[in-house]
Amino acid sequence: MTRILCANWQAADDAELEREHFPDVELVLARSTTYVAAVLDPADCASVDAVINYSPTLLVEVPPSAFPKARIAVRSGVGFDNLDLKGWAARGVPACNVPDYGTTEVADHAIALVLALTRGTSTYSADLLGEGAAGWHFSRAPLVRRHRHARFGVVGLGRIGLAAARRAAAFDMRVTFYDPYLSSGVELATGYDRAHSLAELMLTSDIVSIHAPLSPETQGLIGAAALAAAKPGLILVNTARGPIIDLDALAAALRDGRVAGAGLDVLPAEPGDLEHPLIAAWRAREPWIRDRLVVTPHAAFFSPASMIDLRLKSVEVAHAFLTEGRLSNCVNGVTP
Template sequence: MHILITDRNFQGEPLLEREAAGKGAEIEIFDAPDQVTDAAWARADAVVTYRGTRTVTANMAKLQRCRIIVRGGVGYDGLDLSGLGARGIAVCTVPDYGTTEVADHAIALMLALRRGIVSYHDGLRADPHANWRFRLPPVVDRLRGATFGVVGLGRIGTAAARRAQAFDMRVQFFDPHLPDGVDLATGWHRVKTLAELFETSNAVSIHTPLTDETRGMIDADCFARMPDNAVLVNTARGAVVDVDALYEALKAGRPAAAALDVLPVEPADRAHPLVQAYAAREAWQEGRLILTPHAAFYTEPGLLDMRRKAVGTIAAYLRDGVLRNCVNGAYLNS
């Protein structure tokens, strides 16, 4: 079993990977996806990629022996699911390595806005005497009794909803891909349309993958429907939110605030007006915009889980024929 890792995300020897793969496995690691050689693609029985999904797709014709590709993470945008499936290559993810971390981060971002943590911190650091004012943040509000709207009630969306419920928030969700009865099983209100969710939520948290269906789905119409003082949180994929529209909407006052862990272009595009306004600390966005660097997933234990489970998924398939968390099953050998 020859396992290719397209981009190293750890230092030192791949001890975890060797343990997860078992005896007899060979592991070949490159520092970056564009450094992978043609020979390495050709000899790989399996591939793990973290940030190299598009590179894998661009080189899939070179995969002569590969039977499985595992994206070390939850999202799989950038991988050609149908093209790889037609070659008999299963595409899998590691959907559970950072579930609680991302949910925690989403709630933390909401709390940072609703409790004014960043505004208080920045204000007091600038002038601890003059800014000793509880009305300093612009969007502080009560959580109890407010409505927490979830777009995409998968693993992370469910975990975030549970946390919001613990703050005595009313939870509702929009997810057209879930079967009937999820609302009865969870006790949370199910809305029929995205428009209804935005019209009736005090906070909206995005937890959907990036697909052709969801790209740019959160748009100007959604923002215009939000109640006064409503906030938006995105810890999913940056391109799900139309950030051009968000920039204009924030300047116009609706949503009242936004917290983004992800952006369509990463690292952040310095030329984008939203990023420029944030970096320049323009007055209109103070206390109303929080950015974090696609870090919602991050803890050291989470990274260890990611590495171990990515290779474990390969070993289970190649050794035992057990295929888990496959996202292109519909295309395999079609």
């Protein structure tokens, strides 16, 4: 029987869903907390055929060399910055992710963050709860604007970026994308405008939504230089990975008004670094940031349906390779 180690397992159940759908697989659960990686039994490490990391942030606590029989490693989610890609590649083992479980949820969430700011939904609700009748006025939300003909900029026109762009277009927004990895002609196929530099995208967009993976190239991509190039009054949204935005630079841009508002589902340190000056000011409802920042707890991917997809697809990626030799979503360049 195939044995798969489920490292950093955080679900409350004992993988009954997975066991029902994959009866020929023995699942070894190694539970973690949100903050601390699972302690792994060396005997399990030595005997499993595959490793799945279920944490969005924690690493597997031991290196790939601790898994001599493993033939595939999987990150249960889209982001793979907490998989040891080089370590697995050095052993000739493919490392894969699960990119297709929450595409529509993340795209929906990106637009929801935009609307929370530009239609005032978060402000109106909070003011009515906190102030009663005194909060009953349309002028309470400072960033409300018309979406029709606004320019929606997308950083990274992959699956989620494209889904977000389609939703923005449905609001009659004009779409521009920046993605240096896409071949020429994508703009013709989509009907969207193409920016040939990040600075160009920032300068011409009313809203910028980030949908790029975290890598050495994208870490800090939205920093002081990018924000200095932004069109005044920019709305910035990040549902990708926290470290893509330099929070200190964003705080400065919000203070000087270059950025009007921001919606963040991800932060550089997660669980959220609530002591960062920007986040602390937002939590304290300091006047300069009040109603200009919306933060959600890395929840863009979530719906009950997406969680079922994620759990089943994570095992499916490993199972298909081990039983059929069918490799999908490899992110470390190994093709056995």
